[in-house]
Amino acid sequence: MNQRIPVTELASDFKGRAREALADSQLRSNFRTAMDSLMRKRADAFSDEDEREGLRELGNHIRARSLSNLPDLLEQLETKLTANGIKVHWAETVEEANEIVHGLIEAHDGRQVVKGKSMVSEEMEMNDYLADRDIECLESDMGEYIVQLDNEKPSHIIMPAIHKNARQVSALFNEKLGEHVSEDVDELIQTGRRILRRKFLEADVGVSGVNFAIAETGTLLLVENEGNGRMSTTSPPVHIAVTGIEKVVSNLRDVVPLVSLLTRSALGQPITTYVNLISGPRKPDELDGPEEVHLVLLDNGRTGAFADAQMRQTLNCIRCGACMNHCPVYTRVGGHTYGEVYPGPIGKIVTPHMVGLDKVPDHPSASSLCGACGEVCPVKIPIPELLQRLRQENVQAPDHEPAAVRGAGSKYSRKERMMWRAWVMLNTRPAFYKLFLWAATRFRALAPKKAGPWTENHSAPVPAARSLHDLARDHLKNSPIRGEKS
Amino acid sequence: MSELFYDAAPNATRVAPARETERRYPDKPAEVSLFGTCVVDLFFPEAGLDAIRLLEQQGIRVHFPQQQSCCGQPAWTSGYREEARAVALAQLDLLDDGRPVVVPSGSCAGMFRHHYLELFAEEPENLRRAEDLAGRTFELTEFLLKVCKVQLVDRGEKHKIALHTSCTARREMNTHLHARELLAQLDNVERIDHDHESECCGFGGTFSVRMPDISGAMVLDKTTALRQSGAAEAISADCGCLMNINGALEKQQQAFRGRHLASFLWERCGGEQ
Numbered sequence: 001m002n003q004r005i006p007v008t009e010l011a012s013d014f015k016g017r018a019r020e021a022l023a024d025s026q027l028r029s030n031f032r033t034a035m036d037s038l039m040r041k042r043a044d045a046f047s048d049e050d051e052r053e054g055l056r057e058l059g060n061h062i063r064a065r066s067l068s069n070l071p072d073l074l075e076q077l078e079t080k081l082t083a084n085g086i087k088v089h090w091a092e093t094v095e096e097a098n099e100i101v102h103g104l105i106e107a108h109d110g111r112q113v114v115k116g117k118s119m120v121s122e123e124m125e126m127n128d129y130l131a132d133r134d135i136e137c138l139e140s141d142m143g144e145y146i147v148q149l150d151n152e153k154p155s156h157i158i159m160p161a162i163h164k165n166a167r168q169v170s171a172l173f174n175e176k177l178g179e180h181v182s183e184d185v186d187e188l189i190q191t192g193r194r195i196l197r198r199k200f201l202e203a204d205v206g207v208s209g210v211n212f213a214i215a216e217t218g219t220l221l222l223v224e225n226e227g228n229g230r231m232s233t234t235s236p237p238v239h240i241a242v243t244g245i246e247k248v249v250s251n252l253r254d255v256v257p258l259v260s261l262l263t264r265s266a267l268g269q270p271i272t273t274y275v276n277l278i279s280g281p282r283k284p285d286e287l288d289g290p291e292e293v294h295l296v297l298l299d300n301g302r303t304g305a306f307a308d309a310q311m312r313q314t315l316n317c318i319r320c321g322a323c324m325n326h327c328p329v330y331t332r333v334g335g336h337t338y339g340e341v342y343p344g345p346i347g348k349i350v351t352p353h354m355v356g357l358d359k360v361p362d363h364p365s366a367s368s369l370c371g372a373c374g375e376v377c378p379v380k381i382p383i384p385e386l387l388q389r390l391r392q393e394n395v396q397a398p399d400h401e402p403a404a405v406r407g408a409g410s411k412y413s414r415k416e417r418m419m420w421r422a423w424v425m426l427n428t429r430p431a432f433y434k435l436f437l438w439a440a441t442r443f444r445a446l447a448p449k450k451a452g453p454w455t456e457n458h459s460a461p462v463p464a465a466r467s468l469h470d471l472a473r474d475h476l477k478n479s480p481i482r483g484e485k486s
Numbered sequence: 487m488s489e490l491f492y493d494a495a496p497n498a499t500r501v502a503p504a505r506e507t508e509r510r511y512p513d514k515p516a517e518v519s520l521f522g523t524c525v526v527d528l529f530f531p532e533a534g535l536d537a538i539r540l541l542e543q544q545g546i547r548v549h550f551p552q553q554q555s556c557c558g559q560p561a562w563t564s565g566y567r568e569e570a571r572a573v574a575l576a577q578l579d580l581l582d583d584g585r586p587v588v589v590p591s592g593s594c595a596g597m598f599r600h601h602y603l604e605l606f607a608e609e610p611e612n613l614r615r616a617e618d619l620a621g622r623t624f625e626l627t628e629f630l631l632k633v634c635k636v637q638l639v640d641r642g643e644k645h646k647i648a649l650h651t652s653c654t655a656r657r658e659m660n661t662h663l664h665a666r667e668l669l670a671q672l673d674n675v676e677r678i679d680h681d682h683e684s685e686c687c688g689f690g691g692t693f694s695v696r697m698p699d700i701s702g703a704m705v706l707d708k709t710t711a712l713r714q715s716g717a718a719e720a721i722s723a724d725c726g727c728l729m730n731i732n733g734a735l736e737k738q739q740q741a742f743r744g745r746h747l748a749s750f751l752w753e754r755c756g757g758e759q
Contacts, residue, residue: 019699328686332703366697368690368704369563370653385604391565411565420561420569427524427555428576434552440528453695457702458733461529468522468534472550475535481547 010336014362017337027163031334034162038325041268042376059261060380063316066249070306073215073248074297080218084280086293097298098129101207101240104294105135108238110204114196116224116232117141118209119157119319120242120298122341123354126207137207140196140228142189149176155335157342158266158321163334196228206232206290210243211318212258213295216251220295222276223259225267230274239290241278245297246306246315258318261378265320301353301406308404310389314349316379321346323373323383329366338363345373349386356407357393364390437467511632517547518586518629521577523594524556525725526746533725533746537590537626540752544634548588553580557597562605563691571605578602578615586622588629590748591724592655595625600658625655626748627664627723640672642754648680648717650687650708650731650744652724661723665747669721672754680715682707689730705734713742720744 011017021027046052066073078088091097101124105113113130115121115137127137127148139148143160147153150172154160161169170183173191181191208229212221220241222229233239249255263269282289305311324330324344335343340351340360348363357364364387373383393408395416403409426432440447440463449460518541522534538548557577562570574597581587589595599620606612630636649669655661662684669677688694688704695701709731712720722728722744731744 015697015699018697022699022703328688328704329697329700332700362697364565365693366700368653368686368688368693368701370686370690371657372653372684372686375657388563388565391563392567393565395565417566420564420566423561424569424572427558427573430553430555433555437527453698454733455737456698457694457705457737458730459736461729461733463528464531466531468527468531469550469552471531471535472520472522472538473552475538476548476550479538479542479548481542481545 010339014337014339014360014366017339018333018366021333021337026165026168027334028332030163030165031331034159035325035331038267042265042322042325043268045264045268045270055257055261056378056380058257059318059378060316062249062254062258063318063379064313066254067246067306067312067315069250070245070248073250074245076215077213077218077248080215081220081295082218084218086218086220086278086280086295089294089296090299091296092299094124094298094300097124097242097296097300098126100296101126101242102130102133102135104238104240105130105205108204110238111135112199112203113137113205113207114140114199114203114232114236115144116206116208116222116229117144117160118207118242119154119341120209120244121207122154123298123300124242126242138196138199138203140200140226140232141224142192142226142228145192145196146172149173153336153341155343156321156324157319157344157346163336196231200228200231200235203232203236205238205240206234206236207240207242208233210241210247210295211262212255213243213248214250214252214255215248218279219252220276220278221255221259222278223263223272223274224276225269225273227274230276233276233278234289237290238292238294239278239281240294240296242296242298245299245302246317258379262318262320265322265376265378301355304406305350305353311349311353311386311405313381314346314353314386316381317346317350318379319346320378322376322378326372326376328368328370328372345383345387346381349381349383349390352390352393352405352407357390357405358407358410361394361410364394434469437469441465441467441470509632512586514544514634515546515586517549518588519549519551519581519583521554521557521581521587521589521594521598522550523589523591523725525729526590529729530725530746533748534590536746536752537588537748539756540626540630540748541588541634543756544630544636546634549585551580557594558605559594559597559601560691562597562601563693567605574602574605575612578606578612578619581619582615584618584622586624586629586633587619588624588626590626590746591726592625592652592659592661593724593726595623595628596654596658598623625659625661625664625723627661627668628659630751631664631667636668636671638668638671638751638755640674640754641756642672642674644674644676646676646678646717647750648678648683648712648715648720650680650683650712650720650722650727652689652722652727653686655724656684665721665723668747668751675754678715678717680717681711683711687727687730689726691726694730701730702734705730706738709734709738709740709742712744713740721747721750723747 081088089100130137139145146161155163166183173181210220211223263272281293305314323346327345330344338347351360369384371384393405394411396409444463447462451460526534541548558570558573602616606616651662687708688701728744
């Protein structure tokens with residue numbers, strides 16, 4: 001098993017990684033091409049604007065309602081799952097979640113695990129944890145398989161290997177698998193499938209994520225396109241599902257619009273090729289299915305977000321990836337630049353409560369607040385508004401009352417705060433402001449030719465010869481439609 | 487490199503225009519206040535003056551309160567809420583006379599219309615005043631089109647332009663729709679789509695100096711798309727974007743430039759109508 005080396009070749013900070021990504025023309029074109037295609041597909045899938053907006057509204061409503069009943073729904077879910085024969089485990093931290101998963105595998109003397117796609121397992125860094133304990137955990141989603149083969153992390157939550165093109169995947173297969181594979185996508189996929197097929201039959205344990213956990217019926221819903229999810233959850237004798245506590249919804253009726261929003265927003269699909277509804281282990285009269293099914297419910301900071309009314313909206317997320325597909329920053333720097341499990345706009349707002357804002361202090365600033373993410377979010381998470389909130393948390397003074405966001409205040413700078421105070425003086429005292437205008441216009445020839453980072457991309461801004469204050473006053477004095485002197 | 491992208495995906499990201507808001511518009515008022523915005527004040531004063539001229543052309547008496555400064559947006563988007571509030575309060579006090587306020591910038595108008603409500607959410611009296619201000623704040627193109635119901639008479643030569651709309655304006659004020667309609671009234675002006683038209687130019691206020699590498703990549707793509715559109719110039723109703731786009735073009739030593747919509751309209755339709 002390859003030991004995963006987490007992004008060692010990349011710079012250690014966000015800005016450095018961004019710089020490297022921006023200079024990589026292959027990476028840039030891979031992302032631009034892929035994101036363009038995904039945006040087009042989503043737009044086509046939502047061709048009726050009224051239907052789209054109505055559905056987004058409904059999606060938001062369902063998620064908000066589910067979250068407002070979260071403790072009750074989780075209790076109901078546990079009761080129903082247990083009645084269905086699914087064992088429920090609770091984990092507050094990723095460490096606890098890994099211990100639980102490891103314990104279950106050990107109990108069955110498992111050595112080989114096959115995994116369907118799961119972002120929560122990425123949060124847990126489950127592959128590394130198990131590898132350290134001599135358990136092979138093989139990714140079975142084609143994209144995940146590719147990044148695992150190359151010792152990388154996913155660069156997108158839906159399409160983990162989207163940063164690579166077919167040529168790069170072919171080269172990787174030739175190198176790592178010793179197989180001569182062309183750049184033909186079908187051939188690449190067939191090669192991967194052939195290898196994985198064997199593993200599904202050999203695996204002791206199958207691990208998967210969950211898209212929605214349905215409280216009323218005790219059902220785990222999993223959408224996928226490759227069939228690997230169904231294989232991972234039915235072929236091995238033990239199935240362990242891992243998911244975040246926010247994924248619970250009341251009933252199957254809630255799931256219908258959410259699945260439609262999810263698949264259309266993610267890949268422009270009316271529905272995925274597979275929709276798995278897992279309601280328990282194999283029953284005596286059934287021919288297939290695992291003998292045991294477990295669900296690990298992970299908190300990992302989610303209750304922290306839940307406690308804050310504004311940040312709670314981050315838990316609405318159904319992990320479709322549309323926000324990153326439409327993000328001009330993500331499109332240019334790619335997923336690895338973010339250095340965290342969840343990249344892009346959604347990553348910027350869910351990562352702080354998982355790892356602490358102080359670990360990702362540049363993330364909230366890495367946005368022009370263009371609003372594309374909020375515009376396409378299927379459950380209407382106001383992502384720009386939450387980024388704004390995180391910017392405020394970032395610059396909070398250390399003596400500020402206990403922060404609602406973990407790791408707040410790491411960007412606090414007395415100097416910068418003073419600068420903004422001076423800016424307030426300038427903009428709240430008209431005499432100062434006018435003096436400033438007078439000086440800036442009068443001495444415009446003295447405007448500096450270098451203006452910090454601005455002049456890296458721009459010529460230095462030169463103030464006009466006369467301000468609008470001046471021009472307007474003179475103009476209105478002589479205007480045929482006189483403005484009053486003010 | 488950028489050129490290649492454009493060939494590969496022309497206009498791929500143009501999302502459907504945002505839905506028209508349900509905003510109800512008043513009859514044309516006799517007087518308005520112009521809020522010039524700080525960027526226009528110092529860097530594009532002609533655009534502000536042309537906005538005044540366009541309004542006067544509609545028979546409206548324009549006031550320019552001399553005490554005005556900035557809407558507070560730079561501090562607000564930088565996370566300095568208290569500082570943004572202090573500056574916002576000064577404008578709120580100044581613009582408290584009940585007159586309609588016209589703003590030649592979608593993002594600053596959006597600040598008045600949307601974000602002041604967040605800034606003063608916890609202060610009932612100021613919130614009431616902010617709501618009042620929001621209700622009578624109009625972005626210039628919106629005001630000309632929806633309130634004045636202008637019928638522009640184009641006096642210029644045949645001309646091709648590309649329209650760039652700021653993101654906050656697009657998503658908060660629907661400026662792209664209003665500007666398009668105004669430009670469509672000009673017989674000799676052809677508006678040409680440019681590649682990835684709905685994508686951000688990379689300005690984002692302090693984003694452009696906090697993340698110069700990413701912002702620089704964005705503005706390079708935007709300026710390239712504008713130049714390659716076949717338009718003779720770019721038109722925008724936001725001077726933040728224009729400062730970004732023109733500053734980058736100048737640095738790239740390109741002759742192509744962007745211009746404020748107010749100046750463009752006044753040049754083509756100025757004088758008696």
